[in-house]
Amino acid sequence: MKLEELPQERSALNGYTRELCYGKDEEGKFRPGLSSGWEVKAAALDLAWDDVNERIEEAAELVKRGKKSPLYYLMIKNLMDSSILSSYTGLWRIRVKRHFKPSVYKRLSDRVLARYAEAFNMSVEEIRGMEL
Amino acid sequence: MDSKFEHIQSAHCENGVVVKLLKSRGITQINEPMAFGIGSGLFYIHIPFLQLNNAPALSFRTMPGRIFKQTCNFLDIDYSTRRFRRPEKAAAYLDSLLEKGVAVGCQVGVFNLSYLPVEYRFHFNAHNIIVFGKEEGSYLISDTTMEASTRLDEAELLKARYARGLYAPKGHLYYIKGSGDLAIGEDELRRAVLKGIKRNVRDMLYIPGNIAGVKGIKYTGNKIRKWRDELGLRKAGRYLGHIVRMQEEIGTGGGGFRFLYAAFLQQAAELFDNEQLVRASEEFSHAGDLWRGSAVKMAGVFKGRATEQSDFNEISELFYEISDLEKGAFRRLSKIVKGYV
Numbered sequence: 001m002k003l004e005e006l007p008q009e010r011s012a013l014n015g016y017t018r019e020l021c022y023g024k025d026e027e028g029k030f031r032p033g034l035s036s037g038w039e040v041k042a043a044a045l046d047l048a049w050d051d052v053n054e055r056i057e058e059a060a061e062l063v064k065r066g067k068k069s070p071l072y073y074l075m076i077k078n079l080m081d082s083s084i085l086s087s088y089t090g091l092w093r094i095r096v097k098r099h100f101k102p103s104v105y106k107r108l109s110d111r112v113l114a115r116y117a118e119a120f121n122m123s124v125e126e127i128r129g130m131e132l
Numbered sequence: 133m134d135s136k137f138e139h140i141q142s143a144h145c146e147n148g149v150v151v152k153l154l155k156s157r158g159i160t161q162i163n164e165p166m167a168f169g170i171g172s173g174l175f176y177i178h179i180p181f182l183q184l185n186n187a188p189a190l191s192f193r194t195m196p197g198r199i200f201k202q203t204c205n206f207l208d209i210d211y212s213t214r215r216f217r218r219p220e221k222a223a224a225y226l227d228s229l230l231e232k233g234v235a236v237g238c239q240v241g242v243f244n245l246s247y248l249p250v251e252y253r254f255h256f257n258a259h260n261i262i263v264f265g266k267e268e269g270s271y272l273i274s275d276t277t278m279e280a281s282t283r284l285d286e287a288e289l290l291k292a293r294y295a296r297g298l299y300a301p302k303g304h305l306y307y308i309k310g311s312g313d314l315a316i317g318e319d320e321l322r323r324a325v326l327k328g329i330k331r332n333v334r335d336m337l338y339i340p341g342n343i344a345g346v347k348g349i350k351y352t353g354n355k356i357r358k359w360r361d362e363l364g365l366r367k368a369g370r371y372l373g374h375i376v377r378m379q380e381e382i383g384t385g386g387g388g389f390r391f392l393y394a395a396f397l398q399q400a401a402e403l404f405d406n407e408q409l410v411r412a413s414e415e416f417s418h419a420g421d422l423w424r425g426s427a428v429k430m431a432g433v434f435k436g437r438a439t440e441q442s443d444f445n446e447i448s449e450l451f452y453e454i455s456d457l458e459k460g461a462f463r464r465l466s467k468i469v470k471g472y473v
Contacts, residue, residue, distance in 0.1 A: 012251035030395035
């Protein structure tokens with residue numbers, strides 16, 4: 001790739017930084033250059049986020065229908081899976097999964113819920129009072 | 133500010149950290165491509181049974197942490213790397229190093245890094261930054277993928293150092309031991325370059341199994357051909373989007389790190405005054421162009437412009453072509469290196 005052909009297109013990094021890429025100058029020598037973004041990869045990132053947002057909506061729907069507890073929704077919203085959530089809370093994965101059952105969730109103590117609160121950067125009250 | 137702590141920008145975070153840590157100790161010959169090449173950073177692996185963000189796990193570069201270790205090893209530089217079970221200890225240890233004026237590399241998760249745009253904050257834990265000072269309770273941070281240096285408060289840095297999930301950093305930090313300026317001679321540099329190339333040849337050509345190295349590229353090519361039927365267009369498109377991101381996203385320098393490697397070989401060619409290295413560099417430059425071409429084709433699929441089986445076949449053939457091209461280039465490199473031993 002030539003330096004002058006470095007794409008200067010949109011990116012989620014616009015306003016944060018340009019990224020450094022390597023390309024050839026007129027003499028064929030590789031040098032660093034700055035690119036504002038490339039449509040191809042911006043589209044790939046959009047796609048990943050479409051996917052995430054879709055999963056978040058599905059999760060919200062499941063919580064509203066009483067199939068899953070709010071902890072499930074918060075996990076998805078925080079881009080986690082049960083294994084990441086289990087390591088943030090220090091609870092076994094099988095327990096974490098049980099806490100996704102609304103009936104089990106309702107009986108959770110503040111002490112256990114505090115672990116989730118920390119993992120999600122919110123307070124116990126905020127979790128309890130959450131409405132979707 | 134001390135010029136040794138001036139912010140530098142790099143394509144890839146770990147390369148940038150290596151360059152800057154060496155610079156802080158007076159070694160200026162190692163620029164980003166050199167660090168990447170000596171650290172034998174180029175790689176390819178497709179792990180079929182592992183999923184990352186609901187897509188196949190694949191990588192165009194070596195294991196996190198290896199570029200630093202190998203560059204130091206091959207240049208005979210003493211380094212230290214530590215992890216801590218208890219966060220308080222990790223914080224105290226970092227502070228004690230900073231007090232001594234040592235620049236420290238830290239592995240962090242990006243999910244909680246507030247200076248990055250939210251779109252980039254997945255649970256990705258193999259990011260590297262340099263901490264080079266502390267002022268009024270906040271850390272001076274140089275994230276070499278960014279244009280400018282930044283700051284993080286104590287709680288935020290500690291949270292990032294104790295991110296959880298795959299590659300959890302566990303407070304991982306690393307630095308060059310001792311104090312005062314170091315120097316490396318041209319002979320040492322040459323030796324390190326040869327070692328780096330040799331190791332990279334081994335990783336790409338002789339790694340056992342069919343999912344890694346140049347064979348791994350064909351493995352992915354084979355998979356892609358079948359994805360349209362096996363997964364359906366929608367899911368196949370998402371998988372391809374994931375490959376594009378791993379290959380071209382910030383940190384790669386473009387073309388799945390291949391341009392970075394071509395730049396390294398160009399510098400090596402000058403160092404050894406060797407025409408064959410120039411040819412190898414050209415081959416990787418061409419490979420980088422092909423990788424980028426494949427990204428355009430893959431985008432055609434997930435944008436719904438080119439979604440026939442023939443389009444999947446074309447992408448698959450490109451992967452085959454790249455694999456053969458890189459195989460030839462690494463064979464050439466293997467011969468060159470043998471000529472110097």
